[in-house]
Amino acid sequence: MKPTLVPPDAPTTYADVWTFRTPRARLALWFGWLALVALFVYCWQVMNADTMWVFVADAPGQAADLGSRMWPPSMAYLPELMAPLWDTLNIATLGTLGGVIMAVPVAFLAARNTTPSRVWIRPVALLVIVTSRSINSLIWALLLVAILGPGLLAGVVAIALRSIGFVGKLLYEAIEETDARQVEAISATGASAAQRLDYAIVPQVMPAFWAIALFRWDINIRESTILGLVGAGGIGLKLQASINVLAWPQVATILLVILATVLVSEWVSARVRQAIM
Amino acid sequence: MLELQQLYKTYATGDTALRDVSFVVPRGQVMGLIGPSGAGKSTLIRCINRLVDPSAGRILLGDTDLAQVGRSELRRQRRRIGMIFQEYALVERLTVMENVLSGRLGYVPFWRSFTRRFPGRDIENAYRLLDRVGLLEHADKRADALSGGQRQRVGIARALAQEPALLLVDEPTASLDPKTSRQIMRLIIEVCDERDLPAIVNIHDVPLAQQFMHRIVGLRAGEVVFDGTPAALDEAVLGDIYGAEDWTAMRREHEEDQAAEADATRRVAEVAR
Numbered sequence: 001m002k003p004t005l006v007p008p009d010a011p012t013t014y015a016d017v018w019t020f021r022t023p024r025a026r027l028a029l030w031f032g033w034l035a036l037v038a039l040f041v042y043c044w045q046v047m048n049a050d051t052m053w054v055f056v057a058d059a060p061g062q063a064a065d066l067g068s069r070m071w072p073p074s075m076a077y078l079p080e081l082m083a084p085l086w087d088t089l090n091i092a093t094l095g096t097l098g099g100v101i102m103a104v105p106v107a108f109l110a111a112r113n114t115t116p117s118r119v120w121i122r123p124v125a126l127l128v129i130v131t132s133r134s135i136n137s138l139i140w141a142l143l144l145v146a147i148l149g150p151g152l153l154a155g156v157v158a159i160a161l162r163s164i165g166f167v168g169k170l171l172y173e174a175i176e177e178t179d180a181r182q183v184e185a186i187s188a189t190g191a192s193a194a195q196r197l198d199y200a201i202v203p204q205v206m207p208a209f210w211a212i213a214l215f216r217w218d219i220n221i222r223e224s225t226i227l228g229l230v231g232a233g234g235i236g237l238k239l240q241a242s243i244n245v246l247a248w249p250q251v252a253t254i255l256l257v258i259l260a261t262v263l264v265s266e267w268v269s270a271r272v273r274q275a276i277m
Numbered sequence: 278m279l280e281l282q283q284l285y286k287t288y289a290t291g292d293t294a295l296r297d298v299s300f301v302v303p304r305g306q307v308m309g310l311i312g313p314s315g316a317g318k319s320t321l322i323r324c325i326n327r328l329v330d331p332s333a334g335r336i337l338l339g340d341t342d343l344a345q346v347g348r349s350e351l352r353r354q355r356r357r358i359g360m361i362f363q364e365y366a367l368v369e370r371l372t373v374m375e376n377v378l379s380g381r382l383g384y385v386p387f388w389r390s391f392t393r394r395f396p397g398r399d400i401e402n403a404y405r406l407l408d409r410v411g412l413l414e415h416a417d418k419r420a421d422a423l424s425g426g427q428r429q430r431v432g433i434a435r436a437l438a439q440e441p442a443l444l445l446v447d448e449p450t451a452s453l454d455p456k457t458s459r460q461i462m463r464l465i466i467e468v469c470d471e472r473d474l475p476a477i478v479n480i481h482d483v484p485l486a487q488q489f490m491h492r493i494v495g496l497r498a499g500e501v502v503f504d505g506t507p508a509a510l511d512e513a514v515l516g517d518i519y520g521a522e523d524w525t526a527m528r529r530e531h532e533e534d535q536a537a538e539a540d541a542t543r544r545v546a547e548v549a550r
Contacts, residue, residue: 185366188326189439190355190383195390199379203370 066248073256074249081238081257087152088234089261091227092220095159100213103164107171113183114175114201129172132165137223141232155232159220167216174208175201210276214269221265225258278303279325279443279475284334284344286320286499294320295331296499302443305473307466309480309490309507313519317499318479322445325477326358327351338443356383359436361465363448365428367435369421373412376420376431377403380438399438406434410464426457430464437468444469444476450485455534458482462489483515483524484531 021029108114110125140158148154178201186200228236235254242250279302286295294317302308310318323329325336327343336343338357346354359380367376381399382390389395395403407413410430415423420431429449436444446465450458466489469476480486486493487507495503495510495518503514515524 179369181362181364181366182368184328185360185362185435186368186379186382188328188355188358188360189380189435190352191379191390192352192382192387194387195382198387198391199371199375199382200368203368206370 069248070252072249073252074247075253077250077253078257081235081254084228084233084235084238085257085261087155088224088228088236089221091152091155091159091224091232091234092217094156095224096163096213096217096220098156098160099163099216100167102160103167103171106164106168107175108197110168110172111175113178113180114197125168125172129165129168132161132163133169134165135162137162138226138230141227142230145231150231150233152233155224155227155234158227158232159224162223163216163220166219167212170212171205171209174205174212178204207276211273214272218265218269222258222262225261278339279477280335280337281325282335282337284321284324284336285332286317286324286329287332294499295324298334298496298499298501300494300501300504302475302477304475305469307469307476307478307489307491309478309486309493310496311480311483311486311493311518312496313523314481316496318481318496319447320499321496322360322447322477322479325443325445326355326360352383356439357442359439359441359444361429361432361436361444361446361449363451365425365432367420367428367431370419372417372419373407373423373431374403374416377407377434377438380435383439402440403434403438406437409437409468410434425453426461429453429461433461433464433468437472441474444474446476446478448479448481450480450482456538458485459488465489482531483510483519483527 106125106128109116109121110129112118112122115122115125137158140161141154144154144158144161148157182204183196183200186196191199224234224236226236226239228234228238229240231237235258239251239254242248242254281301282299284295284298285293287293298321300308310321312318320329324331325338325343327346331344334344338354341350341354343351343354368379371379375393378393378395378399381395381403385395385399404413404416407416410433412423412427412430412434415427420428423431432449444465449465450461453461462485465476465478468474478486478490480490487510490507493503493505493507493510494501495514497518502518503510512524518524519527
């Protein structure tokens with residue numbers, strides 16, 4: 001039997017028109033853009049309703065005035081900032097540590113391929129992650145200052161609680177993306193469930209784990225600088241005190257110190273990331 | 278000895294992958310399982326160590342029916358079944374030694390495997406196996422630093438570290454070049470002979486199967502359509518298994534491979550001279 005490449009029922013002519021989108025999709029796209037423009041016009045009106053344009057008009061002058069009052073930054077204030085800065089770094093680091101420790105089990109319970117029960121446990125783990133993520137660090141701190149009283153502890157716990165969701169979500173996604181063949185191979189040796197995690201899954205998610213933890217530490221340094229605004233300790237306390245007494249040169253010094261801290265933390269995490277990859 | 282009795286597998290989607298498969302693999306026999314893609318070769322060997330659960334039938338390894346065992350007994354039985362995979366399936370970020378020792382996971386308690394403190398006998402055996410497959414000096418390298426052929430050798434060492442009573446081999450040469458394929462095939466045959474180990478080798482490369490296997494079973498659409506010696510595998514049978522056209526094309530490709538390899542060997546010899 002000789003094979004033929006053309007099936008017997010193939011058409012003899014072919015259409016010379018081909019469109020990327022169906023008419024329905026084109027219409028939907030057009031309405032999508034229309035809705036976006038309408039939303040923009042509406043938002044513009046909302047914004048205008050509560051804006052006093054006379055204030056906006058002299059904004060450059062105001063900004064220059066504030067700038068001139070900030071300049072020069074008060075260097076004499078610098079030594080006084082070192083202790084609260086150290087507190088801020090501790091809040092970020094301890095908070096990240098606590099968050100990661102709590103996030104790891106949650107991530108394994110939330111990942112489809114490692115959860116003990118997709119019906120019962122996975123939704124609970126996902127709820128923990130969403131709850132943690134939906135509440136901003138500042139709001140966590142506000143609540144915790146009311147519960148634990150003002151101070152460093154409230155800040156550490158606030159950062160930790162906010163980090164669970166972030167680390168948990170990224171980590172469980174990394175766990176779900178692991179190569180199933182490596183897991184299959186380890187299962188085929190007669191390994192137990194715990195050994196399967198240890199030998200097949202953990203080695204595959206390690207790089208992602210370190211990258212996520214470092215990234216969160218980096219974010220937490222920035223977040224912990226403002227926690228003092230609600231009384232949760234650190235350099236934010238000084239910032240609030242200075243703004244309250246209109247000590248603008250001190251405010252400038254604080255902002256410069258925060259900038260320097262964030263730059264250093266970026267540099268450190270970039271170096272560490274390079275070293276572990 | 279492995280015996281399959283009337284094995285069936287129907288997936289939840291309703292696709293029947295295996296239909297009434299029965300055969301016996303005695304000690305020391307290396308059996309090639311051939312057939313086109315989708316014939317059920319991969320499903321068949323995964324049913325044996327229950328990575329896939331069969332729908333009906335018996336799988337007797339010694340006196341145990343593997344199709345019936347519960348979870349903890351399954352773990353114990355899997356230790357006796359070594360498996361070698363198509364794309365090596367090594368844990369890429371672990372060292373070669375960790376990969377070989379992972380063949381012992383079914384035998385050691387969790388704390389030993391977690392702290393990587395395996396019994397001295399296991400470690401000695403792992404070194405012996407690495408030496409056997411020619412990778413002794415690579416023991417502390419990470420698996421992803423090795424070439425394809427070397428990785429498959431690690432895969433073989435891992436399976437042998439289990440001290441198995443049966444070897445399941447799934448397309449061991451699918452991602453290797455023709456020369457390395459033959460070396461890996463030869464190695465698998467040798468280690469089975471040394472240990473008097475029965476093996477089932479899924480292989481889509483018929484000439485390679487004819488060259489190395491002791492016995493060949495042909496699978497088409499989940500059913501056994503041939504069971505005999507490589508010599509009995511003639512054009513008519515292969516046409517039956519693969520469809521006549523596909524088979525002719527496959528044989529031509531193989532001849533080209535062999536010619537190219539012979540040519541390369543000749544040129545290397547000339548340069549050396």
